[in-house]
Amino acid sequence: MFLELKNITKTYPGVVAxxxxxxxxxxxxxxxxxxxNGAGKSTLIKTCTGAISPDKGTIVIQGTEYxxxxxxxxxxxGVGVIYQEFNLVDELSVAENIFLGRAIRKGVxxxxxxxxxxxxxxxxxxxIDIDPRKLVGELTVGYQQLVEIAKxxxxxxxxxxxxxxxxxxxxxxxxxxxxxxxxxKSAGVTIIYISHRMDEIFRLSDRVTVLRxxxxxxxxxxxxxxxxxxxxxMVGRELKETYPTRKDCITDDVAxxxxxxxxxxxxxxxxxxxKGEVLGFAGLIGSGRTEVAEIxxxxxxxxxxxxxxxxxxxxxxxxKEAIAEGIALVPEDRKKHGALLERSIKDNISIxxxxxxxxxxxxxxxxxxxxxxxxxxxxxxxxPNLEQxxxxxSGGNQQKVIIxxxxxxxxxxxxxDEPTRGIDVxxxxxxxxxxxxxxxxxxxxxxxxxxxEEVMGMSDRIIVLHEGKVTGELSRKDFNQETIMGFASRN
Amino acid sequence: xxSQIAQNGSGAKIAEFGRQFGIYIVLLVLLTFFSIxxxxxxxxxxxxxxxxxxxxxxxxxxxxxxVLLLGGIDLSIGSVITLVNIVAAxxxxxxxxxxxxxxxxxxxxxxxxxxTNGWIIAxxxxxxIIVTLAMMIIIEGVAYLICEGLPIYGFPESFATIGQGYVxxxxxxxxxxxxxxxxxxxxxxxxxxxxYFYAVGGNEEAAKLSGINVTRxxxxxxxxxxxFAGVAGVVILSxxxxxxxxxxxxxxxxxxxxxxxxxxxxxxxxxxxxxxLAGVLILGVLSNGLVLLxxxxxxxxxxxxxxxxxxxxxxxxxxxxxL
Numbered sequence: 001m002f003l004e005l006k007n008i009t010k011t012y013p014g015v016v017a018x019x020x021x022x023x024x025x026x027x028x029x030x031x032x033x034x035x036x037n038g039a040g041k042s043t044l045i046k047t048c049t050g051a052i053s054p055d056k057g058t059i060v061i062q063g064t065e066y067x068x069x070x071x072x073x074x075x076x077x078g079v080g081v082i083y084q085e086f087n088l089v090d091e092l093s094v095a096e097n098i099f100l101g102r103a104i105r106k107g108v109x110x111x112x113x114x115x116x117x118x119x120x121x122x123x124x125x126x127x128i129d130i131d132p133r134k135l136v137g138e139l140t141v142g143y144q145q146l147v148e149i150a151k152x153x154x155x156x157x158x159x160x161x162x163x164x165x166x167x168x169x170x171x172x173x174x175x176x177x178x179x180x181x182x183x184x185k186s187a188g189v190t191i192i193y194i195s196h197r198m199d200e201i202f203r204l205s206d207r208v209t210v211l212r213x214x215x216x217x218x219x220x221x222x223x224x225x226x227x228x229x230x231x232x233x234m235v236g237r238e239l240k241e242t243y244p245t246r247k248d249c250i251t252d253d254v255a256x257x258x259x260x261x262x263x264x265x266x267x268x269x270x271x272x273x274x275k276g277e278v279l280g281f282a283g284l285i286g287s288g289r290t291e292v293a294e295i296x297x298x299x300x301x302x303x304x305x306x307x308x309x310x311x312x313x314x315x316x317x318x319x320k321e322a323i324a325e326g327i328a329l330v331p332e333d334r335k336k337h338g339a340l341l342e343r344s345i346k347d348n349i350s351i352x353x354x355x356x357x358x359x360x361x362x363x364x365x366x367x368x369x370x371x372x373x374x375x376x377x378x379x380x381x382x383x384p385n386l387e388q389x390x391x392x393x394s395g396g397n398q399q400k401v402i403i404x405x406x407x408x409x410x411x412x413x414x415x416x417d418e419p420t421r422g423i424d425v426x427x428x429x430x431x432x433x434x435x436x437x438x439x440x441x442x443x444x445x446x447x448x449x450x451x452x453e454e455v456m457g458m459s460d461r462i463i464v465l466h467e468g469k470v471t472g473e474l475s476r477k478d479f480n481q482e483t484i485m486g487f488a489s490r491n
Numbered sequence: 492x493x494s495q496i497a498q499n500g501s502g503a504k505i506a507e508f509g510r511q512f513g514i515y516i517v518l519l520v521l522l523t524f525f526s527i528x529x530x531x532x533x534x535x536x537x538x539x540x541x542x543x544x545x546x547x548x549x550x551x552x553x554x555x556x557x558v559l560l561l562g563g564i565d566l567s568i569g570s571v572i573t574l575v576n577i578v579a580a581x582x583x584x585x586x587x588x589x590x591x592x593x594x595x596x597x598x599x600x601x602x603x604x605x606x607t608n609g610w611i612i613a614x615x616x617x618x619x620i621i622v623t624l625a626m627m628i629i630i631e632g633v634a635y636l637i638c639e640g641l642p643i644y645g646f647p648e649s650f651a652t653i654g655q656g657y658v659x660x661x662x663x664x665x666x667x668x669x670x671x672x673x674x675x676x677x678x679x680x681x682x683x684x685x686x687y688f689y690a691v692g693g694n695e696e697a698a699k700l701s702g703i704n705v706t707r708x709x710x711x712x713x714x715x716x717x718x719f720a721g722v723a724g725v726v727i728l729s730x731x732x733x734x735x736x737x738x739x740x741x742x743x744x745x746x747x748x749x750x751x752x753x754x755x756x757x758x759x760x761x762x763x764x765x766x767x768l769a770g771v772l773i774l775g776v777l778s779n780g781l782v783l784l785x786x787x788x789x790x791x792x793x794x795x796x797x798x799x800x801x802x803x804x805x806x807x808x809x810x811x812x813x814l
Contacts, residue, residue: 299700323702337700342693342760351690352702354683361682405701 001060002027002159002190003048003079008057010043017043018054019214025159027062030181030191032205032222034198036234036485037285037450039211041194045161048192049081050074062158080157082148084164090137095119097136098151122150126183142173149180159190166200167286178204196284196489198227210234228482231489235452235481243457244429246436249276250460255413255444256327258296261305265291267468268305273413273444278435280459281448283488288468289448290332293415296446297329298322309412323352328406332417332448334395338402341391345383346372348390349404375404379434396427403434414438415446420454432458452481464488514754514769521773525780532783539662545775546664547572547723547730548745549768553675554605554719555743556750556767557712560679560692562759563619565713567608568720568746570630571601572739575724577634580643580734583650590650598721604630605717606710613709627743634736644733654729664726671719676764688712693760748795749774751802758806774798 003025010018018040025031033041046052047059050069059066061077069077088097095115096103104114119132128146136144145165152160162181166174181204184191195201201208202222210217210233217233253275260268265288273279281289294300296307298316307314309325316322319329331337340348349372350357357367372386381400383393390401399419406414416435420428435458439445449455455462456479464472464487472487474480526533551568558565575597582593604626611622656663678685687708690698699705720742727738753770755762777798781791 297700318704319700320702320704329700331700336694337696340690340693340697340701340760343689347686347689351686351698354686358683361684363681363683363686409702 001025002062004060005044005047006058006060008044008047008054008059010047010052010054016214018047020056021211021214021216023209023216023219025190025192026207027190028185028188029206030185030193030204032201032208033192033194033211034196034201034208034230034234035211036452038213039234040214041211042163043214044211045081045163045192045194048074048161049079075155078156078158079161080152080155080159081161082145082152082163082165084167086144086148088136088144088147090135092136093132094130094134094136094139094147095132097147098122098132098154100151118154119150122154126150126153126180126187128180140173141168142170142176145169145173145177146180149184153184153189157189159192160184161192161194163194164196165193166195166197174200198230198489201230202227212236227486231482231485235485244433244436246440249440249442251275251277251442253442255309256296257306257308258292259306259308261292261295261302261307262468263291263295263300263302263304265468266295269465269468269470270305271463271470271473273446275412275442275444276439277460278439278445278447278458280455280462281446281465282452282455282462282484283465285450286467287465287488289465290417291468292465293329293417293446293448296322296413297327297415299329323409323411326410326412327415328409328411328413329415330399330402330406330417330419332421334398334402334422339390339398342389344387345376345381345390345393345401346386348401349375349386349408352405353408371408372404375407379404379407380430394424394427396423396430399423399427399431403431407438411443413444413446415448417448418450419447420449420451452484456481456484466490514752514766514773517752518769518773518776521776521780525776525783529780529783532780535660537779537783539660539665541772541775541779542665543662544779545771546662546668547726548742548749548774549668549771550671550726551720551723551742551746552749552753552767552771553671553764554712554716555746556675556753556755556762556764557678557688558619558716559750559755559757560688560759560762561709561712562692562695563612563709563712564623564747564757565605565608565716565720566620566623566743567604567626567630568716568723569739569742569744570627570634571604571717571720572724572727572742573736574604574630574634574739575601575721576728576734576738577638577643577736579725579728580646581637583646584643584734590647594725597725598718601721601724602714602718605714605720608717609710609713612713613706619713631736638734638736640736642733642735646729646732650729651732652729654726654731664730667722667726671722672764672768675719675767679764684708684711689760744799745774745795748799748802751799751806754806756806756809757803 001024005021005023008018008021021044035041047054050071050073053068059069061079064077066073089100098119099115104111104118116132123130128150130143130146136147165177169177181191193205205222207219208222209219210230212234251274254272255275257272259270262268269292283289291300295302298319298321314325316325335341340351346368350368353371354363357364376386379400381404382397390398419431435445447455447458460476462474462479462484463470464484466488471490474483531537555565555568578600579593579597582588582596583590608623608626611617612619652663654664658666679688687703690701690703691705691708695705724739728734731738749770750767751757752773753767755767781794
């Protein structure tokens, strides 16, 4: 046994990130960790590396018990981690990066030659072809990852935790990574491998543990399981929340047609949304859902493809132009992209219609008040005072203000990106009711959500994205967690 | 628990009161202090002098506070003033242009300089402090090149009215300052683009995603900053009656201090014109009072520098609290 987690519990305000999780990692194995977004994988890694300390539970590394593991003691115990974001300095050489913070010195002078020699030794051991004198910034992502691995090995890591290592890599680089993992394994290194890609789990791992909603579901011998079983374990929760029903209001009128668009992450995506329809976007984080929305909204660049709205091709270069075409986007990150925190509720509601309600550059404040008051009533923003700063509101009320801002622009297509993230249950159901009201009024809604229940509960149709591509489309009668998860995690 | 909330509440109220009126209290304290310390201070002639002295600063502070609202800075305004002085003087004296035409020409020139700053900042996405610092040096150099370092004088008499005239007992520069501040306040409170300044300065990405053309807002703000600096430059030229290469030297520093004293946050998104006026007056009273008390110029430098440092420190502390 290399590592043993015993009854680990970690809670954050409002969420149980890990709930009494116990896990055993056998020395020398490749142990895969799978689960949906928010299943608790990241928290589990951070527990192993000492980046966070659990509320309850103990960690045993090679027989030594730790109640509070610090990053330093984890490193000394031989735990190394390769995060998705590398901890490398582009401007320094490969060797300098490997020995960053613990440079080999001759007196006060850094002994570059010795560091390069040492780096070369590690590279040789694992058959890596990198010149230690090269600047890290000049390397491709795949090679940078190898430098990270070498860095961990130079610190005598006996276990490596790899957090979705294949995600940023090209197809050939992925092959090199697999080879590397096998070499590490034959050198006796224990590996925890986190991935959304099912094929590599079957290819690389000896055992696999499934996490769901902060709980460990099961640990299985990889050779004794299959894709269907894993997916079922990942998503197999009871559907508990109920969603307000709406009458069937889908029209034949197409609000927007998207044909073969590409851009950052997004790769040849096509779909259409009809008026009165809620189209759901499912997929894992990084699957390109948000990026598709941002392209439609003129916030990210479209490199190819056509967007047609009301029979006319549109090409928004900035959000302002998209808004003029009747598109609205309720963004994922409310504080960063939605709210003007230092401004009042009224200012936040009116900001997108100021030009429309101005004459001779002067804002018609009577009209502004009227609009703000109208939406306060219409979508029940709980505040006595519209002059109050939005930062003083609860998450749910902030979200309603942002929605009010967009409804004021009288859009035909409203895009919701994770509309209920971080808001309480009551406000959630109000937002669902609001979405229903919008489609019943004949607007089209595109709803991006990482919550499987939400996207299934609210959508008329679901498109599943994986690594920028559409991998599946389901109509309501075919909705099924396993199918969606299968589309979302396939290659 | 409950009492703690109550305490926080009253603490927040005191902080809010300080934010709203603190600056006027400081002004009052300064006025009282100098009235007691110097018998020449509290006479109407001297107070009108103070008002006239600060008017140029007040005019430029309007455009400058717009820039601060955006979260930027415009170090080039001092040099714009110098260039406006030299070019207007040269146009009137060497080219024989009428004062009106010369004024129009230099105001267009200063707006164009501001626009250039804005264009570079918005499109090349360079930090405003670097762009306007470079611009400051460039324009100052151009001013020297035009006049070869020598003063230019001998303007038509009518030109002097702007800087030296009175309407009743009120100096014309003071009237211009109030008009400009009125326009500034109107822009910020009433116009849609004025509201955009706050939005862009508060959260540029959210502003963009709300449908604001951020690039154009930047053009406008830096253009206005250049333009109002140009207006201040014309008033200075008319007051001194001679175009000199040192006329705008260090002006950006005084204006920055006045704006920050007036509660415009250097982090962007927060500020009001009425408070800027108070900031301008504080600085004016301070300079005037120190002169009356015979404090040496070098000591004055130490004091003014300290005032800026303290003002920015208070602003930063306040900003950190709200986050």
